[in-house]
Amino acid sequence: MNATSAVETSVPVTPGPATTAARLIYRHTLPIRIMHWINVIALTLMLLSGLQIFNAHPYLYWGNRSDQGTEWLALAAQEDAAGNLVGTTRIGQHQINTTGVLGVSKGSDGTPVARGFPSWLTVPSAGWLAMGRRWHFFFAWVFVLNGLCYIGYSFARKHLQRDMWPTRADWRGIGRSIIDHIRFKHPHGAEALRYNILQRLAYLTVIFLFGIGIVLMGLAMSPRMDAVLSPLVEAVGGRQSARSIHFIIAWAFVAFVVIHLFEVLVSGVFNQLRGMITGYYKIGPEPAAPIEAKPAPVTPEVTPGPLAGEPTPIAEDPRHE
């Protein structure tokens, strides 16, 4: 990938000529791509090892204490009259039978065992708290250091300020953007390179609220850190509240990833994957109707394309990482 130099150019930005042919745009720089995939690995392993840790006590509480009977979430196992294990999930006062998945699921020998989340959702697959903690804390460092690099890099390269911080025009277009998303309508021209308002809000929420929040709530569970973080712990209600919030944010990350993958799927899975693997993203011909939003600036240099037979890639201002 030798196009980085092209991305670094600071040629005066001029609106590009209306293009009709499809073209490849260098969209995601190498550091962003590497950090993205490190994050995929770290988040996946933290979720799976986190569920292993959760299974050691599959109950959640609010406050500082874990008094029996005050759980707001409980993945429990009971024996029915016939002696079979029944798995239940209780949220507040609502309890449902979740045998086979939550509360009770098949152990390694195929017989039902009491465990919060099933073995196919935990690392390691067997109940093994000590090892789950090793995975979790190792990848916690990967996640935190990678996240700090990402924020630092994106800030230095103005990726955060330009591509994610919503503009006034973005806010005005929020209704339109919601409707477009509901109709699975995705722009194909230069507009596809720009993060829309919902993307901007989603990314900012995930990075700053979820990312920082889940790390702080993880630290708030550490008794050593609580010697200095006690005001934060008490502000969220107590250590068990921090554990609950940590769990909720973990699933909020899952919800984000589900939506993210869905959007990748409906907006062109091959093109999006190529964008995040090679950096090159193809945009289609401009629609006949003039676009209201300003077209993406294009620098005149042409770099050799890495993909023979593809439309000639055009070096792009690094606004769209």
Next chain:
Amino acid sequence: MSDRRSFLRMAGMGAVGMLLAGCDRISQSGLGTRVLGSAEGLNRRVQALLSPSSAMAKEYSEADISPVFHPNGTTMPDTPAYQALMANQFRDYKLQVDGLVSRPAMLSIADLKALDDRTQITRHDCVEGWSAIGKWRGTVLSAVLDHVGVSPQAAFVVFHCFDEMDVDTPYYESVDIREARHPQTLLAFELNDQPLPVPNGAPLRLRLGRQLGYKQAKYISRIELVSSFKEIGDGKGGYWEDQGYEWYAGI
């Protein structure tokens, strides 16, 4: 369509299965566990920087005390030595303090009280995830260490316990001198204004303000000052440490 869907489902499950199987293999391998375990040293050093060794755990009020302080692990040591002491309400109990000290001692609960007597309400956090708050009365470990005189070579305080986790595998734990000297590190003999109940570690247990529950040895029979814990148990510094848990349990 349903063919494709089931294919995708199989492929997805195959990918997840391969990921989990790979993780399981790493979990079983020596190198894998060592690499993953390297985070422990980082946690210990970084947490010592962010939360200095003098930092105090929060102390709670009477209203915060758990109605039931859940006992975990051993709740009734069955060794003859312990059973004999229990039969006599621990009146004959004496804590043995030896190792790298200048004045080895045998201390009764009354002796401990004479050395130092304080009460604190702190939170107990189990490695499993639950928490309980209790009011502990005890003797600060630092006072005991001063009483026996710690040799300069001593680096760790080892707690030997009455309860056996397996045949000839007594529970034990260890902390470094700095943690042992922390003002909230107590040898507790009372819980919630009552003599320490047997399930909670009678007659004497360790209380650390800033580490997880498994570090807080119950049923202490002997305290030994050592320069290294390599020769004790499987050499990892504690019963649960020998089972793969971290020696540093600050997180």
